[in-house]
Amino acid sequence: MARAEDSLELVCPPIAGVAMVHRSSRALPGIAESMRLWSGSRPDDDDPIVLNHVGGAASPDDLSPLARGPYPLLHYMLDGRGQPAVLSAGAVGERHLLRTVRAGREYELLHERWRDDAGWWWHWQRGVYMLALPARRRGVLVHACAFLRDGRAVLCPGASGAGKSTLARQLREDFGSELVLLTDDRAVVTWDGAGALRAWGTPWNSSAGVAEAGDGVVAAIVFPSRGSASRAARLTPLGAGEASRRLMRTIAIPFWDHGGTDWALGLIDATLAACTAWEFTYSPHAGAGRDLVAALGATSTTG
Amino acid sequence: MVRRHVAGETLLVPIRTGPAEPADGGHTMFIVLNETAEALWELLAEAHSADELAQHLIVQYEVTPSQARADVEAFLSELRAARLVDVEEE
Numbered sequence A: 001m002a003r004a005e006d007s008l009e010l011v012c013p014p015i016a017g018v019a020m021v022h023r024s025s026r027a028l029p030g031i032a033e034s035m036r037l038w039s040g041s042r043p044d045d046d047d048p049i050v051l052n053h054v055g056g057a058a059s060p061d062d063l064s065p066l067a068r069g070p071y072p073l074l075h076y077m078l079d080g081r082g083q084p085a086v087l088s089a090g091a092v093g094e095r096h097l098l099r100t101v102r103a104g105r106e107y108e109l110l111h112e113r114w115r116d117d118a119g120w121w122w123h124w125q126r127g128v129y130m131l132a133l134p135a136r137r138r139g140v141l142v143h144a145c146a147f148l149r150d151g152r153a154v155l156c157p158g159a160s161g162a163g164k165s166t167l168a169r170q171l172r173e174d175f176g177s178e179l180v181l182l183t184d185d186r187a188v189v190t191w192d193g194a195g196a197l198r199a200w201g202t203p204w205n206s207s208a209g210v211a212e213a214g215d216g217v218v219a220a221i222v223f224p225s226r227g228s229a230s231r232a233a234r235l236t237p238l239g240a241g242e243a244s245r246r247l248m249r250t251i252a253i254p255f256w257d258h259g260g261t262d263w264a265l266g267l268i269d270a271t272l273a274a275c276t277a278w279e280f281t282y283s284p285h286a287g288a289g290r291d292l293v294a295a296l297g298a299t300s301t302t303g
Numbered sequence B: 001m002v003r004r005h006v007a008g009e010t011l012l013v014p015i016r017t018g019p020a021e022p023a024d025g026g027h028t029m030f031i032v033l034n035e036t037a038e039a040l041w042e043l044l045a046e047a048h049s050a051d052e053l054a055q056h057l058i059v060q061y062e063v064t065p066s067q068a069r070a071d072v073e074a075f076l077s078e079l080r081a082a083r084l085v086d087v088e089e090e
Helices: A029-034 A118-135 A164-178 A239-250 A256-273 A287-299 B035-043 B052-059 B065-079
Strands: A006-014 A020-022 A049-055 A063-067 A074-078 A084-089 A096-103 A106-111 A139-149 A152-157 A180-183 A185-192 A199-202 A216-224 A234-237 A276-282 B004-005 B009-013 B031-035
Touching: A006 A029, A006 A096, A020 A118, A049 A118, A074 A139, A074 B031, A084 A118, A096 A118, A106 A118, A106 A216, A118 A139, A118 A185, A118 A256, A139 A164, A139 A199, A139 A216, A139 A256, A139 B004, A152 A164, A152 A199, A164 A180, A164 A287, A216 A239, A216 A256, A234 A287, A234 B035, A234 B065, A239 A256, A239 A276, A256 B004, A256 B009, A276 A287, B031 B035, B035 B065, B052 B065
Parallel strands: A020 A049, A049 A106, A152 A216, A216 A276
Antiparallel strands: A006 A020, A063 A074, A074 A084, A084 A096, A096 A106, A139 A152, A139 A180, A139 A185, A185 A199, A199 A216, A234 A276, B004 B009, B009 B031
């Protein structure tokens, strides 16, 4: 690690209210490039996440394997304190290792080879927030499309292929700038343990390219579902039990951490106590987005 | 393991401290306990045989011995897959 006086600092605009400070002994142009299209959410937490960048061998010898991640070459591990670490072993052999320094506050990324491509940085920034937000009991990442209607958020969670980006595209086509789309792939839901839950847009978009920095109180949960083109789109209520099971599969729960898991389950419980969950079955066509918003309006779910 | 009431149901969520094994069939995210499963889980705070668990179901819920035994085996199988119990052969 570089001496403090040699260290460069780059402060990235907040995501879900929390900024990230990168510290490194070398310039990190890829980070600035990756944040170029992200204006930043409104600040909501004075304590930024710190990510220290260190060159050198990314040795996982003191770590125990936990799980294989969603990418074939990503490995989740635990250190001797039970804190998470993530090893990325690249196809050409270079490795990067993310370690927890202070849970929720400070992390360290070891670079065997420095990379500057923006897409690569998206991946690591998301990974750090995924660990840090539940660790500081602030929020969780949700695999979801989300939009604001009358200032309140509609969260549309789903696994890959569920139709989140398709729904986001449809809403954009149907409403243009009338409707604020927050994300087509990853939302953050924050919860203070007692009050309202908020959904935040993030820079981590998918194929529809939606990455807006707004946020709003969660007013409805809508699980998108692909339906037949021969049937009209329909919004059907889901029981709370079924909704909680579906939400569990789309939320990044810290399964290695007892307190964090308990807190995340509390967030799910609070979410379903605060708003109704629905399934929106549709086939992509012009007007399907309007169908959804009209149906939600008819239920008075989002005011 | 975290046990928590979520949306009116009781969930058991295993805390992971080691890798999933092929026998796990992947990572068990959570188990939903119904009333009888919750009662069995309470009993498992102390060591009990499968027969003792089945006997509890027979007495408390007036089910047949074969049904009770089948329910206990299914529940233990799920807990074993999630590595939430140590099962000794009887």
